[in-house]
Amino acid sequence: MADLNKEDAELLMGQDEHNNHSHDDSWRAPTPCKRCHQRWWFIGLLLVSILVNIILLVNLLRSPVASPDDPTTKFAGLQRTIEEPFVRMTKYSSENETLQDQLWHDINVDHGVVALSDEWAMQHGLRTAQRFPWDQSKGIYILHGYHNLHCLKIIHISISEYRNGQPQSRSWHHISHCMDALRRQVLCDADDTPRATERRAEVVSGVLQHRKCRSWEALEQFAKQHTACYKRPEKPDGVPIIERYKHCPPGSGYVVDDDYVPTDEFLVGLPEESLDVD
Numbered sequence: 702m703a704d705l706n707k708e709d710a711e712l713l714m715g716q717d718e719h720n721n722h723s724h725d726d727s728w729r730a731p732t733p734c735k736r737c738h739q740r741w742w743f744i745g746l747l748l749v750s751i752l753v754n755i756i757l758l759v760n761l762l763r764s765p766v767a768s769p770d771d772p773t774t775k776f777a778g779l780q781r782t783i784e785e786p787f788v789r790m791t792k793y794s795s796e797n798e799t800l801q802d803q804l805w806h807d808i809n810v811d812h813g814v815v816a817l818s819d820e821w822a823m824q825h826g827l828r829t830a831q832r833f834p835w836d837q838s839k840g841i842y843i844l845h846g847y848h849n850l851h852c853l854k855i856i857h858i859s860i861s862e863y864r865n866g867q868p869q870s871r872s873w874h875h876i877s878h879c880m881d882a883l884r885r886q887v888l889c890d891a892d893d894t895p896r897a898t899e900r901r902a903e904v905v906s907g908v909l910q911h912r913k914c915r916s917w918e919a920l921e922q923f924a925k926q927h928t929a930c931y932k933r934p935e936k937p938d939g940v941p942i943i944e945r946y947k948h949c950p951p952g953s954g955y956v957v958d959d960d961y962v963p964t965d966e967f968l969v970g971l972p973e974e975s976l977d978v979d
Contacts, residue, residue, distance in 0.1 A: 777923035787907030812924040813847020814931035835955035852879030
């Protein structure tokens with residue numbers, strides 16, 4: 702009986718010891734794992750940093766990148782940021798002559814006539830120009846790219862009229878001037894891009910090659926910011942020149958004066974111009 706009591710006592714003591722441990726565990730406050738928290742903070746910051754860098758990289762790849770070898774243009778601040786392939790045909794040379802003629806006819810070069818202040822002209826090394834009617838502190842200029850596009854347009858019109866047996870709407874003097882202007886532009890650019898040839902029945906070159914171009918849309922935006930309110934009428938014969946400058950867009954700030962009379966001298970050519978230039 703004594704032995705049984707001794708065993709029972711040991712069992713009871715063991716049970717009490719277990720109960721005491723259980724009681725102590727139930728009241729012990731959980732200790733936070735500082736290292737775990739620091740580790741998760743570090744991982745979180747690392748993931749955010751990676752995500753931000755991915756977003757910046759995607760935006761960088763989407764953004765046009767200018768060639769370091771091509772400087773920004775002096776006047777509109779353009780750079781060669783547009784990459785395009787050399788192509789043989791576009792809609793402007795379509796076999797559908799109706800579509801082709803319409804596309805060339807729809808080319809609008811009116812925006813290329815701009816009004817620039819004398820101060821701006823001086824800062825950019827330009828000579829002063831004829832006065833802009835609605836702001837005498839500005840002169841009228843034609844952006845060279847628009848002049849060249851105008852020339853291509855009227856040459857196409859002339860060829861199309863000849864092809865269709867229609868009377869010429871532009872003088873031969875105007876057409877020959879434009880062809881010569883484009884010839885001189887090609888010589889001025891002296892483009893040295895080697896175009897790879899293909900062994901075909903017809904002459905083909907530049908296939909699978911690309912070039913860097915400036916943005917025409919950016920040039921057009923510059924032109925619109927300096928609008929001269931110019932619009933050439935479809936049939937200009939008999940229409941006073943001043944009427945072309947009365948198409949000011951909303952927000953231009955210009956006030957059209959129907960009684961305007963030019964005060965600057967009218968010049969035909971300049972002394973430094975020569976017909977002997979090759």
